[in-house]
Amino acid sequence: KNQVEQSPQSLIILEGKNCTLQCNYTVSPFSNLRWYKQDTGRGPVSLTIMTFSENTKSNGRYTATLDADTKQSSLHITASQLSDSASYICVVSDYGGATNKLIFGTGTLLAVQP
Amino acid sequence: EAGVAQSPRYKIIEKRQSVAFWCNPISGHATLYWYQQILGQGPKLLIQFQNNGVVDDSQLPKDRFSAERLKGVDSTLKIQPAKLEDSAVYLCASSLDLGTETQYFGPGTRLLVL
Numbered sequence: 001k002n003q004v005e006q007s008p009q010s011l012i013i014l015e016g017k018n019c020t021l022q023c024n025y026t027v028s029p030f031s032n033l034r035w036y037k038q039d040t041g042r043g044p045v046s047l048t049i050m051t052f053s054e055n056t057k058s059n060g061r062y063t064a065t066l067d068a069d070t071k072q073s074s075l076h077i078t079a080s081q082l083s084d085s086a087s088y089i090c091v092v093s094d095y096g097g098a099t100n101k102l103i104f105g106t107g108t109l110l111a112v113q114p
Numbered sequence: 115e116a117g118v119a120q121s122p123r124y125k126i127i128e129k130r131q132s133v134a135f136w137c138n139p140i141s142g143h144a145t146l147y148w149y150q151q152i153l154g155q156g157p158k159l160l161i162q163f164q165n166n167g168v169v170d171d172s173q174l175p176k177d178r179f180s181a182e183r184l185k186g187v188d189s190t191l192k193i194q195p196a197k198l199e200d201s202a203v204y205l206c207a208s209s210l211d212l213g214t215e216t217q218y219f220g221p222g223t224r225l226l227v228l
Contacts, residue, residue, distance in 0.1 A: 004156075041221070041222075041224075042221050042222070043118070043219025043221050043222050044157070044219050045219070046216065049216075091156075101159070101170070102159070104156030104158070105156050106154065106156050107156055
């Protein structure tokens with residue numbers, strides 16, 4: 001069964017600190033992995049996308065890594081800001097033909113405190 | 115470029131009532147998706163359209179949910195009759211085409227069924 005699991009479920013950190021969010025998946029065939037940021041009351045916004053051959057991808061203070069062998073990904077946030085408070089969702093695509101079905105994780109709720 | 119528009123943003127109804135949500139995708143996007151996101155969970159795909167045809171509605175509770183995209187642009191999602199467990203955020207997303215995996219999400223409609 002295609003699944004995406006994320007940890008931790010929630011996380012509280014102080015402003016300026018770094019943090020790492022984890023994502024494990026059992027999706028086949030694998031096409032790519034995205035990290036989305038979802039602010040409260042808004043739709044998800046894509047942060048990074050990685051294909052099978054990519055190990056790391058950065059977007060400003062966000063750095064995602066992918067280990068396709070162990071089927072694990074992480075999202076590292078450097079020097080956190082209050083605006084980073086949001087839900088971070090790992091999404092894996094099993095696109096292998098006519099459709100691009102996305103399998104969503106349940107998300108990690110991050111709260112950055114001053 | 116205008117994003118995905120949804121309305122209403124919030125809706126409160128009593129169980130057994132009917133409700134309809136509207137979505138206007140990004141101009142030129144052929145593929146449109148409706149997701150249900152229950153609090154604390156990742157989005158779950160309800161239905162996917164390619165132009166005005168249904169590509170995937172395997173997770174749509176067809177006894178009470180219906181959706182249409184008659185002219186291949188705007189779409190409506192209807193629930194009739196609503197149940198308490200339908201309380202969720204309903205997200206609309208669009209992408210250029212089936213093979214294009216970047217999905218752009220609208221702000222969602224938050225439904226509360228009392």
